[in-house]
Amino acid sequence: xxxxxxxxxxxxxxxxxxxxxxxxxxxxxxxxxxxxxxxxxxxxxxxxxxxxxxxxxxxxxxxxxxxxxxxxxxxxxxxxxxxxxxxxxxxxxxxxxxxxxxxxxxxxxxxxxxxxxxxxxxxxxxxxxxxxxxxxxxxxxxxxxxxxxxxxxxxxxxxxxxxxxxxxxxxxxxxxxxxxxxxxxxxxxxxxxxxxxxxxxxxxxxxxxxxxxxxxxxxxxxxxxxxxxxxxxxxxxxxxxxxxxxxxxxxxxxxxxxxxxxxxxxxxxxxxxxxxxxxxxxxxxxxxxxxxxxxxxxxxxxxxxxxxxxxxxxxxxxxxxxxxxxxxxxxxxxxxxxxxxxxxxxxxxxxxxxxxxx
Numbered sequence: 001x002x003x004x005x006x007x008x009x010x011x012x013x014x015x016x017x018x019x020x021x022x023x024x025x026x027x028x029x030x031x032x033x034x035x036x037x038x039x040x041x042x043x044x045x046x047x048x049x050x051x052x053x054x055x056x057x058x059x060x061x062x063x064x065x066x067x068x069x070x071x072x073x074x075x076x077x078x079x080x081x082x083x084x085x086x087x088x089x090x091x092x093x094x095x096x097x098x099x100x101x102x103x104x105x106x107x108x109x110x111x112x113x114x115x116x117x118x119x120x121x122x123x124x125x126x127x128x129x130x131x132x133x134x135x136x137x138x139x140x141x142x143x144x145x146x147x148x149x150x151x152x153x154x155x156x157x158x159x160x161x162x163x164x165x166x167x168x169x170x171x172x173x174x175x176x177x178x179x180x181x182x183x184x185x186x187x188x189x190x191x192x193x194x195x196x197x198x199x200x201x202x203x204x205x206x207x208x209x210x211x212x213x214x215x216x217x218x219x220x221x222x223x224x225x226x227x228x229x230x231x232x233x234x235x236x237x238x239x240x241x242x243x244x245x246x247x248x249x250x251x252x253x254x255x256x257x258x259x260x261x262x263x264x265x266x267x268x269x270x271x272x273x274x275x276x277x278x279x280x281x282x283x284x285x286x287x288x289x290x291x292x293x294x295x296x297x298x299x300x301x302x303x304x305x306x307x308x309x310x311x312x313x314x315x316x317x318x319x320x321x322x323x324x325x326x327x328x329x330x331x332x333x334x335x336x337x338x339x340x341x342x343x344x345x346x347x348x349x350x351x352x353x354x355x356x357x358x
Contacts, residue, residue: 005218012270014216015041017207021066025202026055027193028186035177035285036063036151038264043217044174044257045130045150047115047289052155054179058202060111060151067213068206069108069147076118078163082125086135087142100137105129106144108210112152116162123169126150130172147213167248167292174257175282176289216267223263224273228318233258233279239311240291245302250290257286276317284308 006014015037022033036059039046048056057073064071074085087103104110105126112126129135133144152173154165170176182190194200208216233255241249262278288304 003218004215005222006212006215008219008223008267008272009270011041011216011219011267014208014212015268018063018066021204021207022059022062024193025062025204026059027189028182029055029059029179032177032179033059034265034268035175035261035282038261038268038282039175039177040067040147040149040213041217041264041267042174042220042260043147043149044260045152045172047152047154047170047173047176048179049154049156049176049289050178050180051157054181056153056179057111057113059179060109060153062202062204063151064109064111065204066207067109068209069213070210071109071111072104072107073111073113074104075113076115076122078117078119080118080122082122083137085122085125086129086137089138100140100142102142103135105135106142108145108147108149110148110150112150114155115152116154116164119163120166123163123165127169127172147210147217167290170289171251171253173289175261175285177285219267220260220263222272223266225259225263226274226318226320229262229274229276229279229320230259232276232315232318233262235315236279236283236308236311237287239315240287240308243307243311245293245297245307246291247294248292250287254287254290257290258283261286273320275320280312280317283312 019030019033019037022037023030026033036046036048040063048059050056061071061073063069074080083103085103085105087101087106089098089100091097092099115123115126125135129144129148130150133146133148135142135144155162236258237250237252237254239249240246240254243249258279261282262274265278265282266272266274284305287308291304291307293302293304293307
């Protein structure tokens with residue numbers, strides 16, 4: 001039914017179908033693709049930061065096609081104006097009045113290509129759309145129709161003629177994802193698929209549509225999170241503020257990012273509860289761009305994601321009471337398989353634990 005949350009198992013099934021479709025084009029980057037889809041399911045915006053030619057633009061276009069979303073690409077340049085993003089008023093001589101002409105931001109999925117090549121004033125215009133789901137032009141406010149997501153790309157090594165995003169704007173991105181170079185077999189697969197395709201452009205049939213995506217996003221609100229896991233997320237973020245290599249740690253928005261994306265990862269797996277592994281899996285993408293390393297460490301080229309992984313290794317992991325308890329007598333070999341635990345009628349694993357669950 002339209003507007004009703006989708007069952008987690010159904011979300012997991014559809015999410016796997018979307019990932020399979022995108023994975024048929026973007027080769028060998030399953031973990032990165034899962035993070036991007038988790039960011040979209042969580043209702044956030046994702047920054048794709050990596051070297052040129054590694055599939056950032058292709059990933060955004062493929063997700064838009066597989067999710068059945070309206071897609072616009074905006075190439076950011078030094079001379080791009082805020083009106084080129086949001087739209088502007090023009091004078092209609094026939095009706096003798098000003099009329100608003102929407103810009104490319106009025107879409108479902110916007111690819112902000114090379115966002116660090118445009119001045120801060122234009123970046124700020126996009127920032128309002130990302131955070132408030134609206135744009136302001138000439139004193140008037142125009143809402144954006146959900147779902148609305150921004151996938152922005154940035155080149156991490158080319159800084160000449162660029163305007164790096166300040167930390168306050170980086171903090172608005174739910175996740176920062178990198179792809180990295182493919183290995184030899186993956187790169188060879190790219191060539192084989194191009195030969196078999198016999199054309200340059202790739203067109204994916206839609207797996208779902210915008211309304212279905214909205215229902216899938218609503219399913220996240222029913223995912224259970226224990227108090228011990230909430231405390232674990234807070235401890236991870238607090239540790240970024242006291243780590244020896246960090247000058248400025250993550251804000252409470254980092255804790256919210258962990259909550260949202262770990263819920264999304266649980267739903268991707270068809271679960272109705274979050275585990276500590278979900279939190280650890282999303283922590284580098286959710287927190288690395290929110291911390292500032294000490295200046296003396298820049299010469300060592302220390303990756304903030306490595307600092308976050310070190311914090312995850314050093315922070316005690318809580319035990320989850322929501323993990324299914326298998327009945328005694330199951331062999332160790334059988335327990336390693338995927339087993340659906342028996343459940344009594346009317347037993348809801350999301351609301352089974354009334355104490356200590358959010």
